[in-house]
Amino acid sequence: DTGVSQNPRHKITKRGQNVTFRCDPISEHNRLYWYRQTLGQGPEFLTYFQNEAQLEKSRLLSDRFSAERPKGSFSTLEIQRTEQGDSAMYLCASRTESSGAYGYTFGSGTRLTVV
Amino acid sequence: EDQVTQSPEALRLQEGESSSLNCSYTVSGLRGLFWYRQDPGKGPEFLFTLYSAGEEKEKERLKATLTKKESFLHITAPKPEDSATYLCAVRGNTGNQFYFGTGTSLTVIP
Numbered sequence: 001d002t003g004v005s006q007n008p009r010h011k012i013t014k015r016g017q018n019v020t021f022r023c024d025p026i027s028e029h030n031r032l033y034w035y036r037q038t039l040g041q042g043p044e045f046l047t048y049f050q051n052e053a054q055l056e057k058s059r060l061l062s063d064r065f066s067a068e069r070p071k072g073s074f075s076t077l078e079i080q081r082t083e084q085g086d087s088a089m090y091l092c093a094s095r096t097e098s099s100g101a102y103g104y105t106f107g108s109g110t111r112l113t114v115v
Numbered sequence: 116e117d118q119v120t121q122s123p124e125a126l127r128l129q130e131g132e133s134s135s136l137n138c139s140y141t142v143s144g145l146r147g148l149f150w151y152r153q154d155p156g157k158g159p160e161f162l163f164t165l166y167s168a169g170e171e172k173e174k175e176r177l178k179a180t181l182t183k184k185e186s187f188l189h190i191t192a193p194k195p196e197d198s199a200t201y202l203c204a205v206r207g208n209t210g211n212q213f214y215f216g217t218g219t220s221l222t223v224i225p
Contacts, residue, residue, distance in 0.1 A: 103149040
């Protein structure tokens with residue numbers, strides 16, 4: 001296993017279109033997180049899954065955003081009716097209970113540009 | 116609310132010129148302070164975790180220290196390959212998320 005994989009790496013979409021991103025965590029990691037990072041800022045928490053259950057959601061996650069993690073494996077993040085303010089890097093991270101000392105393992109992110 | 120402030124925003128050093136990056140934090144029940152390195156266009160890469168005041172961790176030219184209110188990332192004799200953005204994050208006892216600072220962009224000039 002080579003780490004957390006995110007696809008696509010880059011996505012350009014027109015305002016109003018829907019987009020979906022995928023995250024494949026490290027296989028033995030049961031905890032998965034989505035963060036959003038804009039230029040010059042640190043990552044901001046969006047949502048957290050433990051296995052297939054979505055346990056936490058940020059107030060940043062408007063009703064246009066939805067995330068799933070069917071069967072507790074890969075996860076998808078969908079943004080409906082995209083807006084220019086959604087342009088950002090979307091980062092996925094994973095960990096297990098025993099990896100606490102190592103924090104998260106992040107993927108390389110999906111950079112979204114809404115034009 | 117848990118909060119992290121990093122300073123300076125940007126730092127330019129000559130190769131070999133040692134310095135420190137600061138991370139000030141407020142958190143309800145610290146469950147870990149984390150340092151990450153982020154290269155342009157990539158996700159953050161884990162460096163260190165600190166749990167309690169007085170704790171120190173070292174890795175090559177980097178040393179992280181922790182007090183009750185702040186953490187420092189000391190860079191000794193930096194090389195150009197140390198150029199990156201260094202992010203600090205904390206995890207409190209109010210949830211599973213990490214709170215990140217805005218980072219310090221380090222440039223090491225040969």
